[in-house]
Amino acid sequence: MSGRIWTAALVVIGDEILSGRTQDRNVAQIATWLNVQGIRLREVRIVGDDEGAICEAVNTLRARNDYLFTTGGIGPTHDDITVDAIAAALGVPVVIHPEARAILEAYYASRGGLSAARLRMARVPEGAELIPNSYSGAPGIRVGNLFIMAGVPHITAGMLDRLTGQLEGGAPLLSHTVGCWVPESEIADLLGAVEKAHEGCQIGSYPFFREGKVGANFVVRATEQARMDACVDALVAALAAAGYAVEEGGI
């Protein structure tokens, strides 16, 4: 339990998520990527294509986290209002980024040219840098510790790849999973006792029903390998004493 914990928040922007039309994939993708950078995803908000809602979420979350990510709403159509909303939240004007314009001019040179709608994708909050887009023209945007990413998951994945190793973080959160064919309610006290005896470790219990039987996966999380290993060993021993064998890596 040493060292500062770095945190991030995420604002997922889009009516299509709130209507149920589109299944979000960016929360899990960004959470997993952040863990590797030594940064914890602490909170997520999903809001519609509404400037007031975006501003509120952005300003609240950036004030209390080291990093803030957004996904969605940076395309060329009328419902893409993320850049305008974030500029309003930051109190800065929207400007055309010259490098983004050059990228889009090159990308659309063989695709009908850079129309006014396409030029929208070169608009950034003043003071921003670009995050390269490996799949299509329109770049992501970085304004200090605020990262404005695409909504389409594979485009966001490419942008995350370009940011890998660029963000200061702490010790990555380690995790170790063991699975067990036991109703979690039978060993609930045991789980709580093992967690309490191992400072710096959390044990999550995730029940399931499969092949006609109930079971659970137990995930031990810690930032220090030795503490995590000791907690896992104690948990496996306690389950064995209660008559339950575990499956390494989960079921």
Next chain:
Amino acid sequence: MSGRIWTAALVVIGDEILSGRTQDRNVAQIATWLNVQGIRLREVRIVGDDEGAICEAVNTLRARNDYLFTTGGIGPTHDDITVDAIAAALGVPVVIHPEARAILEAYYASRGGLSAARLRMARVPEGAELIPNSYSGAPGIRVGNLFIMAGVPHITAGMLDRLTGQLEGGAPLLSHTVGCWVPESEIADLLGAVEKAHEGCQIGSYPFFREGKVGANFVVRATEQARMDACVDALVAALAAAGYAVEEGGI
């Protein structure tokens, strides 16, 4: 555009979502179900297993929406703190619900009996009613317009099924999708103009890249069938005039 719009918010509770271990399925599932009830999902927050974070989200969102749902954290283990956190948010004590105790006693009669850990699942904020669980013993919980649901998606689905038709709502949000093999940036102005000309309608544009080609699905949303149909007709005609055929129902 007649009638009141009923809104709901959702708080997804669980470290496993924020760590990226578990892909959430409840946002899309609850959003879709709410649409059918004539209720709009307006905002979602995802928070960890942390009482302060749960309280903040619950109290903010219930104050400004007609309904509030939560998912996750109602099992028997030490990391299941949703009931305690919500009772604290509401300023009421946690009590054992006699009917929930009876349900759990019956459910566990042939499964080793009702231990202290299992009895945790009969704990509710004072004044609560139960939402039947069709798949396992532990019920969901209703406190006024606050609905405390399971985290496991198929258990939540069963609880939603039991609530169908029970909640007052307005006109369901209708939607109609047409797909088109066109880069959305080519017809962005057209989309905006059609939306602007059709009060009470929103057009969402969702681009994709498939079979080596770019395309987009356009979703027209409205609460009135006639307005939606007119907007769809105008959109299809405008796309045809620009040289693009649509595929009904989307691509």
